[in-house]
Amino acid sequence: MNQTLSQETIKLLWRIYRESKKYQVRQRAHAIILINQGYEIEQVAKIFTVSRKTIYNWQNSWFNRRLAGLYNQSGTGRKELFDDSQKRQIINWSKQYNQNLGLVIKKAKDKWGIQASKDTIKRILKYRKIKRKAPAIIFSKQQNLTLKKCYLESLIMCN
Structure with a gap:
């Protein structure tokens, strides 16, 4: 599926390769440029350390969808567990x-x-910015009195 690209298309690909903020888009544009320059699919795959199939996918996406083919499609990745x-x-x-x-x-x-x-x-x-915190410990009146007594005793011992 080696189609020769026009000079305008090659300029566009070089600009994308140099200026795109997205690494994958730059990589795919570069791969299309190399293929257009006559590099074999195997060579391009080795350069980018990806499989031949990946290079074919990039190439097919480019020829089928043009500029949009360089970008990831929406809806890829793992779906959410809960709506x-x-x-x-x-x-x-x-x-x-x-x-x-x-x-x-x-x-x-x-x-x-x-x-x-x-x-x-x-x-x-x-x-959803909901803080998780341990529930407050609720003491009975007797426990409260005991705690207060221990606290007061500790204060007296410190002086």
């Missing part, structure tokens, strides 16, 4: 269960059949 409404529910459960993530994970598994890790739940809370 927005599920994330809101997770936040509510987190508040309801005093941030006991084990219970939140169990509720998500029971309701939606989605197994999530504690780290995933933590990321959801962090993204």
Whole structure:
């Protein structure tokens, strides 16, 4: 699929290669330039330390989609585990269960059949700027009196 490129196209590719902020776009533009200069696919693959198939993909993307073919398509990468409404529910459960993530994970598994890790739940809370803190310890009146007594005794001993 070696098509010769016009001088304008070559100038555009050189400009993209020199000025693009995105590393992958610069790399792909450079690969197209090298192929146009007569380098073999295997040589270009070796230069960029990628497979021949990757170079073919870059070349096909360029010839099929032109400039847009140099950029990554949207929708690539791992999809999110939970949608927005599920994330809101997770936040509510987190508040309801005093941030006991084990219970939140169990509720998500029971309701939606989605197994999530504690780290995933933590990321959801962090993204929504919800601070995780340990619940305050509540003492009985007797315990409070004992604590105050110990505190006062420690003050007396220090003097």
